[in-house]
Amino acid sequence: MIIIGAGVIGASIARVLSKYENLEIHLVEMEPDAGWGASRANTAIIHGGYDDDPQKYPMRARLCVRGAKLWRRWVRELDIPANFSGILVLAFTEEEIEELHKLRERGLKNGVPGLRILQDRDVLQTLEPNLNDNVRAALWAPVGGVINSIEAVIALVENAVDNGVMTHFNTRVLSVKTSCSEVVGVETSRGFIEADVVINAAGLYADEISKSAGADEFTIRPRIGEYYIFDEDAGPKVTRVLFPVPTPVTKGVAVIKTTEGNLMIGPTARDLSPSEKEEWGTSEKGLEVVWKEARRLVKALPPLNKAIKTFAGLRPEPPHGDFILKSYEEPYGFINAAGMRSPGLTSAPAVAYEVVRIMKEELGIELEEKHQWNPFRRGIKRFSKATNRERAELIQEDPDYGVIVCKHRLVTKAEVIEAMKRIRSIGAEITVRGIKYRTWAGMGRCQGAFCILQLIRLIAEFEGIALWSVKLTKRGSEVGIGDIYTLV
Amino acid sequence: MRKVYADTVVIGGGAAGLAAAIKLKDLSVNKVILVDDRERLGGILPQCIHTGFGVHYSKRDLTGPEFAEELSSFVLDRGVDVFLNSYALELRYVDYYEKSVIVASRKGLIDVRTRTVIVATGARERTVYEIGIFGDRPAGVYTAGMVQALMDLYGVMPGKEVVIVGSGDVGLIVARRLAMQGATVKAVIEVKPWPGGLIRNIVQCLEDFGIPLLLSHAVRRIVGHERVERVIVTKVDDKLSPIPNTEFEIKCDTVVIAAGLKPEVQLLERAGALIDPVTGGPVVNEYLETSLPGVFVAGNALVINDLVDTVAEQGETAAEGAVLFMNDKLIAKYYLRVICGSNVRFIVPQVLMGLKEEITLYGRVIMPMRRAVIRIPELMLSMQQAMITPAEIFKVNISERKISKVVKLHKLTINVLESR
Numbered sequence: 001m002i003i004i005g006a007g008v009i010g011a012s013i014a015r016v017l018s019k020y021e022n023l024e025i026h027l028v029e030m031e032p033d034a035g036w037g038a039s040r041a042n043t044a045i046i047h048g049g050y051d052d053d054p055q056k057y058p059m060r061a062r063l064c065v066r067g068a069k070l071w072r073r074w075v076r077e078l079d080i081p082a083n084f085s086g087i088l089v090l091a092f093t094e095e096e097i098e099e100l101h102k103l104r105e106r107g108l109k110n111g112v113p114g115l116r117i118l119q120d121r122d123v124l125q126t127l128e129p130n131l132n133d134n135v136r137a138a139l140w141a142p143v144g145g146v147i148n149s150i151e152a153v154i155a156l157v158e159n160a161v162d163n164g165v166m167t168h169f170n171t172r173v174l175s176v177k178t179s180c181s182e183v184v185g186v187e188t189s190r191g192f193i194e195a196d197v198v199i200n201a202a203g204l205y206a207d208e209i210s211k212s213a214g215a216d217e218f219t220i221r222p223r224i225g226e227y228y229i230f231d232e233d234a235g236p237k238v239t240r241v242l243f244p245v246p247t248p249v250t251k252g253v254a255v256i257k258t259t260e261g262n263l264m265i266g267p268t269a270r271d272l273s274p275s276e277k278e279e280w281g282t283s284e285k286g287l288e289v290v291w292k293e294a295r296r297l298v299k300a301l302p303p304l305n306k307a308i309k310t311f312a313g314l315r316p317e318p319p320h321g322d323f324i325l326k327s328y329e330e331p332y333g334f335i336n337a338a339g340m341r342s343p344g345l346t347s348a349p350a351v352a353y354e355v356v357r358i359m360k361e362e363l364g365i366e367l368e369e370k371h372q373w374n375p376f377r378r379g380i381k382r383f384s385k386a387t388n389r390e391r392a393e394l395i396q397e398d399p400d401y402g403v404i405v406c407k408h409r410l411v412t413k414a415e416v417i418e419a420m421k422r423i424r425s426i427g428a429e430i431t432v433r434g435i436k437y438r439t440w441a442g443m444g445r446c447q448g449a450f451c452i453l454q455l456i457r458l459i460a461e462f463e464g465i466a467l468w469s470v471k472l473t474k475r476g477s478e479v480g481i482g483d484i485y486t487l488v
Numbered sequence: 489m490r491k492v493y494a495d496t497v498v499i500g501g502g503a504a505g506l507a508a509a510i511k512l513k514d515l516s517v518n519k520v521i522l523v524d525d526r527e528r529l530g531g532i533l534p535q536c537i538h539t540g541f542g543v544h545y546s547k548r549d550l551t552g553p554e555f556a557e558e559l560s561s562f563v564l565d566r567g568v569d570v571f572l573n574s575y576a577l578e579l580r581y582v583d584y585y586e587k588s589v590i591v592a593s594r595k596g597l598i599d600v601r602t603r604t605v606i607v608a609t610g611a612r613e614r615t616v617y618e619i620g621i622f623g624d625r626p627a628g629v630y631t632a633g634m635v636q637a638l639m640d641l642y643g644v645m646p647g648k649e650v651v652i653v654g655s656g657d658v659g660l661i662v663a664r665r666l667a668m669q670g671a672t673v674k675a676v677i678e679v680k681p682w683p684g685g686l687i688r689n690i691v692q693c694l695e696d697f698g699i700p701l702l703l704s705h706a707v708r709r710i711v712g713h714e715r716v717e718r719v720i721v722t723k724v725d726d727k728l729s730p731i732p733n734t735e736f737e738i739k740c741d742t743v744v745i746a747a748g749l750k751p752e753v754q755l756l757e758r759a760g761a762l763i764d765p766v767t768g769g770p771v772v773n774e775y776l777e778t779s780l781p782g783v784f785v786a787g788n789a790l791v792i793n794d795l796v797d798t799v800a801e802q803g804e805t806a807a808e809g810a811v812l813f814m815n816d817k818l819i820a821k822y823y824l825r826v827i828c829g830s831n832v833r834f835i836v837p838q839v840l841m842g843l844k845e846e847i848t849l850y851g852r853v854i855m856p857m858r859r860a861v862i863r864i865p866e867l868m869l870s871m872q873q874a875m876i877t878p879a880e881i882f883k884v885n886i887s888e889r890k891i892s893k894v895v896k897l898h899k900l901t902i903n904v905l906e907s908r
Contacts, residue, residue: 233757278713281623309617311625388578388590392489392597399594404525404575408754445754446612449631453638468644476714477627480644481741484669 001197002026002186004173004209006034008149008348009340010201011156016352018163021368025165026193027157028186030172030205032429032474033437035153037203038344040437041280041313042225043254043267044149046071047343048087048141050107050115051246057322061110063347063354068143070349075147078155079379081259084145087241088128088138090297096245100139103246107141114142130236130298144241148259149345150437151379157426159377163370167427168193170474173202176213176334183213183333197363199335199355204277204316206324206338213334218324219274220339222314225267226286228294229258231445232408234306237263242297251342253293255301260440263302265294267313282312308445315341323347325354327362335359380418380438384410405458406451408444415439416455420462430459432472432479489590494569494602496810497589498522499576499755502531503796504787505608506559507545507803508810512606513566515811520568521600523591525575529563530556531610533796535636538661544797555796579605579755581780604782604810607756608803611749611788616710619653619747623709628716632662632746645669647742651719652676653707656684657794657879659746664693666744673699674738677721679706679728682856684748686794686879706730707743716741749792756785766834767791773837774844775809775818776802782813791836791850794881798850809843818843822895829863829903831855833878840900842888849884853877853904861907866894876904 001017003010006029014027031037046068054061075082091097100117107115118124119137127140161167172189176198185194200209207220237257244252250269258264268286272279287310295301318324318339327335335358337351344351359365383391383401394401400414419438423430432455435441441455442448448455456470456479463470468480495517498505501524512520528534533541536552543549546558563570574593582588582601589600613631628647630638632654638644650671652659655678663673676694681704683690694701702721708730709720723734751769753761762771762779769790770778777784784806787799812818821842826835826849835851853860856877863870867890876882884902891900 233754280625281709281711284620284622284708287622305618307617308615310622388489388597391577391592395592395594395596402592402594402596403573404577404592407525407575410577447615447617449613449615449634453634453642457642467642472627474714479627480638480646481648482645484639484643484645 001199002028002193002195003199003201004028004186005037005201005203006153006157006167006169007037007039007201007203008035008153008156008345009203009337009351010199011035011153011160012348012352013199013201013337013355014160014165015156015163016356018160018165019369019373021370023367026168026195027160027165028168028171028173028188028193030170032170032431032471033423033434034157034426034428035150035437038313038315038340039153040150041227041311042149042315042345043256043264044146044258044345045087045241045254045256046084046145046147047346048107048115048144049110049112050103050139050141051251052110052343053106054109059323059325060343060347063323063350064343065110065112066350067343067347071147071346074349077375078152078159078377080152080155081148082145083257083259084143085240086140086142087144087243088140089243089245090131090135091137091245092134093136097137099245100137103139112141112143116140128238128240128242130238130300131242132296132298146241146256146259154438155377155379158422159374161426162374162377169428173209176209178214178331181330181332183331197333197335197359197365199337201337203340204314206316206336207274210336210338213331215328215331215334215336216324218319218339221274221317222272222277222279223317223341224270224272224279224286224312224314226282226290226312227264227266227310228287228290228307229309229311230263230302231306231308232261234263234302236298236300236302238298244293244297253290255294255297260443265301266290271317272314277314280312280314282310286312309447315344317341323351325351327358333363380415380422383412383415384440405454406439406441406444408446409440411439411441411451413458416441416458417462420459429471430463431474432456432459432470435459489597489599492521492598492600494519494521494600495814496520496604496606497600497602498606498608499579499589500524500531500608500610500787500789501526501529501570502608502610502787503533503555503559503799504610504789504803505531505606506563507800508606508608508786508807509568510559510562510566511804511807512810513568515807517811517814521571521602522563522568523571523574523576523589525573527573529560529570529572532633535633535640537640541796545800576755579607579759579783581759581783584781587782603814604784606803606806606810607753607783607785607789608787609752609755609789611792612752613749614745614747616745619745621653621707621710623720624712625710626712626715628712628742629710630742630744632658632744635662635744636665639665639669645671647671649674649740650742650744651707651738651740652744652746654678654684654746654748655701656746656748657686657689659744660685660689660693662744662746663699664697667697667699673697674740675700675702677702677705677707679704679724681726682877684879708735710743716743719743749788751789751791753789756783759783764834764838766828767836769836771838773839773841774847775812776806776837777809777813777818782810784809791834794879798881821892824891824895825899827899827901829901831857831904832902835902840891842892842895845888847886847888847891849886849902850881851884851902852881857904857906859907861905863903863905864900865903866897866900867891872907
C-alpha cells in the first residue's frame with residue numbers, strides 16, 4: 001500500500017499501520033525530506049477541542065479531542081519536545097464572555113476535560129502573569145499545549161522506518177492508477193509503484209491526487225498564516241498559550257512559547273487562490289496584523305527588534321471546513337485523508353487510527369498485528385538542553401559534542417553528524433534545512449550567518465560532494481553556482 | 489569539571505582580542521588565556537582579503553590575512569595560552585575577585601576561574617529579517633560576511649546577478665569582489681539619502697566597476713521559490729518610508745544583505761552586564777570596563793567600528809584597565825554620564841569615572857555634516873572638524889583635568905553642530 005505525503009498526517013498513518021504484519025507500506029513524498037509542507041510552519045499547538053462545532057464539523061470535533069489525548073502518549077514514546085501548559089481563550093467584552101460560555105458548552109459536548117471559565121483577576125494573573133489588564137474573563141483549557149511539530153514528523157517517520165515502512169523522497173505522485181474501479185498503484189516522477197490501497201495525505205495537493213483517482217473532486221485552498229518569532233532571551237514571554245475568542249474563520253492570532261523557548265506570535269488567516277500553493281512569502285500587511293492582534297492579549301511583547309525571524313505557513317483548507325477522511329466504493333482501495341486544516345496537527349494520531357478503522361471496516365482488510373513492533377524512538381541528544389555535567393559526559397562519549405557549530409543555539413558537530421546519519425537512514429536527502437529542523441542550528445539570533453557555512457562544509461564532507469552543490473532546500477537551491485577556479 | 493586558574497581570560501581571537509592579549513603580556517601579566525572557537529586565530533580578518541589593515545598599529549598597509557598573521561605571531565611569541573576550537577559557553581560574575589568562564593572543546597568542559605575577563609567576541613551581521621524585507625526566503629540570500637567567506641575561504645561563487653542591500657563599507661567591498669569575479673552587480677541599494685561607506689570605497693568599489701548606487705531606495709520583497717528570481721524595490725521618503733507607486737523590480741539570483749553589524753554580546757547579557765540599546769554593546773567606562781567589575785570589552789563587541797586600528801586600540805585600552813584592576817588601582821573618583829546631544833547617535837564610553845588622564849570618546853553622528861563643530865557645553869569646549877559622516881567614527885580626546893572640574897554637573901553632553 002501507498003501513503004502519499006510525509007507530513008504529520010501521512011507520517012502518523014505510516015507509524016500506526018507499521019504495527020501490522022501483512023502490509024507493505026510505501027511512504028511517498030515529493031520533497032527531499034519529511035514534513036516540508038504545512039507541517040513545517042504552524043503554531044504547533046495541541047488544541048483544546050472546544051472550538052470545533054460537532055454539528056458543522058463532526059470529524060474535526062471528534063478527532064481533535066482524541067488526537068490531543070494520543071499525543072500525550074506519542075510524545076513520550078517518540079521523545080518529541082512538548083509542553084502541555086494549557087490554553088487561555090481571552091474575552092474583553094460582555095459579548096465575548098458569552099462566547100466563552102458557548103465554547104465551554106461545545107467543549108463539554110466534544111468530551112474535553114478540565115474546561116472552566118475564570119473571571120477572577122488574581123487567578124488569571126497567577127496563571128498568566130503577562131496577561132493584558134483589559135482581559136475580563138478567560139476559558140481555561142488545561143489539556144492544551146505545544147509540541148515541536150517538525151520534530152514530531154521526523155520522529156514519526158524514523159519510527160515508521162524502524163518498523164519496516166519504505167520511503168520514497170523526491171518522488172512526486174503524478175496520478176493514481178485504477179483498473180476495473182480498483183486502485184492498482186500510482187504513477188510517480190520516478191516510475192510506477194504498485195499498490196492495492198492508496199491513502200491520500202498530500203496536504204495542499206490532496207485535491208489533485210483525489211481528482212486523478214476519480215474519487216471526490218474538491219478544491220484545497222492554501223490559507224496563509226504569518227508569524228513572528230523572537231530571540232530566546234527576549235521577554236516578556238508567556239507561560240500559557242493565549243488566544244482571542246475565535247471567529248468562524250479562524251482561531252485568531254495566538255501568543256505562544258515554543259518548546260524551544262522562543263516567544264512566537266501568529267498566525268493570520270488569508271485565503272490564497274488554489275494555484276498559489278508555492279507562495280510561502282510574508283507580507284507587510286499580514287505581519288502588521290499579527291503584531292496588532294498579539295499586542296492586545298498581553299501586557300507587553302518583546303521589542304520588535306528582538307524578532308529574529310518572520311515566516312509564513314500554508315494550511316490546506318477544504319471546501320466545507322471539515323476534514324475529508326473516507327474511503328470509496330469506487331475506486332476501491334482509495335482513502336482520502338485530506339483538508340487537514342486546523343486542528344490537523346492535533347488530530348493527526350486520531351486520523352491514523354481512523355484510517356485503520358476504515359481499512360478494516362470499510363475496505364474489509366484483515367490486519368494482523370506484528371509480534372514485535374517498536375513503539376519507541378529517541379531524539380538526538382541536545383547539547384543545549386543538557387546540564388554542564390551532562391555536557392561533559394556527552395563530550396567524553398563523543399568529542400564532537402565539544403565542537404560548537406551554532407553559537408546561539410549551542411548546537412554541536414556531533415548533533416549535526418547524527419542528524420545527517422538519520423536523514424540517510426530514513427532515505428531522505430541531506431539538506432541544510434533538514435539539519436536545521438533536526439538540530440535547531442541556525443535558528444538563533446543570527447539566523448545562520450555564522451553557522452550555515454559550517455553546516456555546508458559538514459554536508460559536503462559527509463556526502464563527498466563539492467561545497468557549492470550543497471542544497472539549502474530542494475533542487476535549484478544550491479549554495480553556489482560553481483567553484484571559483486573552475487569558473488574562471 | 490576541571491578548574492583552571494588565570495589572571496585574565498580573553499574571549500575571542502580577532503583583532504581586539506589579539507591586541508588585548510599582546511598588551512597584557514607587555515604589561516607583565518602572568519597567566520593570560522585566549523579562547524577562540526575557530527581553528528585559527530584572526531577572527532574575521534582572514535576573509536578580508538583587501539588592504540587597509542594595521543595602518544596605525546603596524547605602521548604598514550596590510551591585507552586582513554597578513555594583519556591576522558602578524559598579530560597571531562606576537563601573541564604566540566609572548567606566551568599567551570591559546571585555546572583554539574574552544575567555545576566560551578558561559579560567563580559568570582562570581583564576585584569582585586573571581587569570574588568563571590565555562591569553555592567547551594573536544595577535550596571536555598573546563599571552568600576557567602579568573603580575576604579579569606576581556607570580552608572580544610566581535611559582531612554578527614544583521615539579517616534579512618531585521619531590515620523590513622518581506623516575501624520569500626529562497627536560496628541566494630546571503631549576508632555580506634557569508635559571501636566573503638564563501639568566495640575567499642571556500643572558493644565558492646555564490647551567483648551571477650547580484651543586488652546588494654546596504655552601502656556600508658562591507659557592502660561596497662563585497663560588490664567589488666563579486667564584480668571582479670565576473671558577477672553582474674545590478675545595484676547597491678541604500679535606504680538613506682547618503683552612502684553608508686567611505687567616499688574612497690564608493691569610488692574604488694562602485695564607480696570604477698560601473699555599479700549603480702541607488703540612494704533613498706529600499707528592497708521591499710524578495711521573490712523566488714527555490715532560488716531568488718527578483719527583488720521588488722521602492723523609493724523612500726526622508727523618513728525612510730516607502731513612497732507609493734514607485735515600485736520596480738530587479739531580476740537577480742542573489743541578494744547580499746550588507747545592512748550593518750550588531751555587537752555579539754549574548755555572554756555579557758546573560759552574565760547581567762548593562763547593555764546600551766543604541767550601540768547594542770555594553771555600557772562601559774574609560775577603560776572599557778562593563779557594569780560588572782573586572783569584566784572588560786573591546787572591538788566590535790563594544791561598538792561597531794569601521795577601522796581595525798580602532799579595534800586594536802580598544803583591545804589595548806581594555807588590557808590596561810584589566811591590569812589596573814588586578815593591582816587595585818582602578819579607583820572611581822566620580823560617576824558622570826556621557827549624553828548624546830544634537831546629531832549624535834552614540835558615544836562610547838557612556839560613563840566617565842576619572843580613571844584615566846587622557847580620554848578618548850568614540851562617537852557616530854546621525855547625519856553627515858560638512859563643516860562640523862563638536863561642542864561640549866559643560867566644558868565650554870568647541871572643536872572644529874572638516875567633515876563628520878555616519879560612515880566614520882569620530883573621536884574626541886579630552887584631558888581628565890578638565891572634566892574633574894565639572895563633575896557636579898553629573899553629565900557631559902556631546903553635540904555635533906553645523907559650523908556657521
